[in-house]
Structures are given as C-alpha cells and as structure tokens.
Amino acid sequence: MAYSATVVTDIRVGKHLYHNAAVTVTFEGDSKDVVEATDSHGSPIPSTFCQNPSATGWFYLLAKGTASVSVESKEQKLFARLQPGQVFVGLDQCNGGIGFGSFLGPNGLEPAYPLAFVLGTAAADAAAGSALSNPANMSGYAWSCLGYPPTGAGALNGNGFCTPPDNYPLQSDVGEIFFYLPYTEINADGSICCNHYGTLNFGTFSIRPRTGDERSGR
Amino acid sequence: MSTIHRQVVKILFIPLPVVVTACACPDPVVYTLRTVADGKLGSHVFSEALVTIQMKADTKTVKQQASAAGGGTLYTNTGKATVTVDDGTRITVAKFAPDEVYVRYDTGAGIAGFGSSISPSYPIALDCSESQGCAQGDISNLGSGTLGALFGGPSNNFSQETNLLPTGLQNSTLLTGPAFSCATAYALLSNPIPHLGVCGGTAPRGLHTDLGDFFLQDQVGGSTGNALAADSESIYSGWDFANYGSLQVEVINR
16 A cells, blocks of 8 residues: 655755645555554553543554655655655554654654644544555644654653654655654643644645555455 | 946946835745545545645735734635545546636634635635634634634744744745535534534535536534544544645745
C-alpha cells in the first residue's frame, strides 16, 4: 500500500526553511508487514482508551518500506528520499491516531513525528478494524511533535511541550529534514494547551494500493 | 572615455532625492483549499475523497468590504479555478467555468473558503458554527484552527507564529478549520448538545466545470459524535470527528 499525508507547515531541508509549504510524506510498504509495536520487554503496547471496555486495541506500525518527502512552495517542488529505518506508518487504534512516526528523538520512538493525525475523520478510520489495509482518505488534527502527546496519554509521558526537532534530523538524499509545529494553542507558561487538541493545523491522510498492487493481488 | 560618455556617467551619479511610497504592487497569488469531502463531478460520484480547490489570481483584484458580521472585513477575489478530486480510484482535475467560484475570507465571522452564486459558503467554508451553520462563524475554541485563533486578534492563548499570520487575501497565510460543504442546511442533532449532523440536501444546481457539474454534500459533518473511541480527559463533540481543511494563501514573487 501507499500511505500519504499532506499538510501546509514549516519545514527545513538542509539550511533552507520553507514557511507554509505544502508538505507531503509518502510511505510505500506491504500491509502484511504491519506489526504490533512492542515495549522493551517485547510486550505489545496497548492502545488504552477504547470507549467500549470490551474492545481491545493496540499500537501498530509498519516500518518496512520506503519513505519520501515532497515540498511545494511558491510553485517550486522539492523531492527527498528518506534513508530507510527512520520513519514508520503508525496506528493507535483506540486513541484514534494514524500517520507517520519515527525512531528519532529522546525517547527513541515517536508516534507523531514527522506527521500524524488525531481526531477528525482520521480518528474514525484509525478505529476501523483493518485501518492500514483498506484504501481510505481522511483528515484530522496535524501533529509534528517530538514528545507527543504534550501532556501524556497511557504509556506516553508528556512534559507539556514538543521537543524542538533541530537536534533530530531526518536523513535524506537532499539533506537533513526537520518538521516544525508553528501553530498551537498554548497555556500561560508557553506549554501546549489541551493535549490532542493543541494544534491549530489540519491535514489529510490517504491509504492507496501501490501501482501494480491490484495486478499482483496484494 | 569620450566627453559625452563622462557627462552621462556624471549625470547618472548625481544624488537624487529618494521617494519612498507604499507599494501596491500586484503579485500573482495562489489560493489552495485542501480537505476531504463527498459529492459528484460529472457522472463520477465520490465519497470521502481528497478534494482540492485551487485558484490562481492576482493580489490587485482582491476586493474588501465591511463584514456583515458587524465587525471585520470581507475579502474576496476571483481568478482561474480548478477542482481536483482524488478518491483512490481516479484523480480528476476539472476547470471551473469563469466566475463560478470565488475565494473569500470574512474576518468578522472568522470564516474562509470558496463561495459561489449558490451560497457564500458553498462549495466549501472553513470554521462555520458547529451548531448554527455558516450564517456565522465558530467562536474561538478548541478545533477552530487558525481561523478561530485569528478571530478577534492576537491572543496570549496562541503561539507567536499563529498571531503573526496575516489576515486577508493579499498576503501569504494559512487559514484552517473544520470543513463545511453543504449548499442547503445541515441536519440538527441534539445529543449530547445541539450540533449539526450531515448535510441535508443537494445543491439546487451544479457548479459548472469543463468535466460536468460539480456538487458537494457533506455526509459526515458532526454525525459521528461520541460513537468513537475517546480518552478519559475530554468530552468530545460531534465536530471533533468531522473533516477538517486548510486554505493556503501563497503570494508568488514577493
């Protein structure tokens, strides 16, 4: 499948900062390679907040595949191939999160950096039984946050802020890439307000068969 | 160097008084609205497709008038517009007939999007009221995006970058909010609080494009409500699970 997310945001590629550029992250992989994320003991990480107490949800990820980033700004386009092993497609089934996470940052695994979505129709699609296997389009609250969610949820401990990404580059064939989160609602001390609701930016996420997938029966 | 040439050089280097005037320089501007929506383009019916409406115009044609909301300004502009529909089965790009749609930003209501002769809020408006519809904007609250944040001016509740976003259609900016795509009225739901559900009807006519008539009719709206997973810290409203969108204003060459 091909997973694709688009948002208008600030992004740095090498030394060039693009302000309010249309950024698309794409990941191509095989949904057969989706696995349950595990903790340091090898135990699956539960997705804990299903409203239905009998429901079971897990945090899934797809790390095997190829990722790229395209940036469109002032009618100029830039395309970057990410080095393998940095970005994964993530699905937080019960919390209603979906998008691209990474093996970056101080925690070693980030569910919402470089770009992931919560709430919106993305939440409904994330909660669907086979959310990473079926074609779909959705929209939601866009997060590019190291340390998400800001005030924590379940096993994720937030400190109120998103860690600035400048020390955690994504490596690509055209230089280091950094995603920013410029538009947020904040508290009096400058921390991000209201946890999942704190971003003021929204974007879209799509799941598609890759070209040739249908022919090959995937 | 000849005498004539030396005189020309001298003339060229005579200090001249510098006159600085406010520049009303016209610049190309591109308005791009991205969201997910339901509708029909020509004979192709689509559900939850990526819908992008883009208009190429010029900043010099931006018009402004007092907002009917009682304060603020209504900005509008016109130009060549296209709609792209990508539902996963095909990607279709259609050109709107001239003057079929216009871009608008009503700072008095906190609403932006593309309007038409059918309705100022149709085909798409961002950040309408979740209980009253697009006759008024949403108050600044969680989920109302940069449009809600900019409504009423800078605030300590928002990041510096948010407060610095220009309000208008002549400068590059980013306007975000929940997406309303309905030419008629949304159904009104009451549980747990009064809010809008799905769009109640089709538009009286299609918006004309070179690939046939274009319709949008929101089939999600705030109808999903609390049926979805919810964490323990929040009480979700129906529009928390609606479609959201952004209107990117990008001035070229400035």
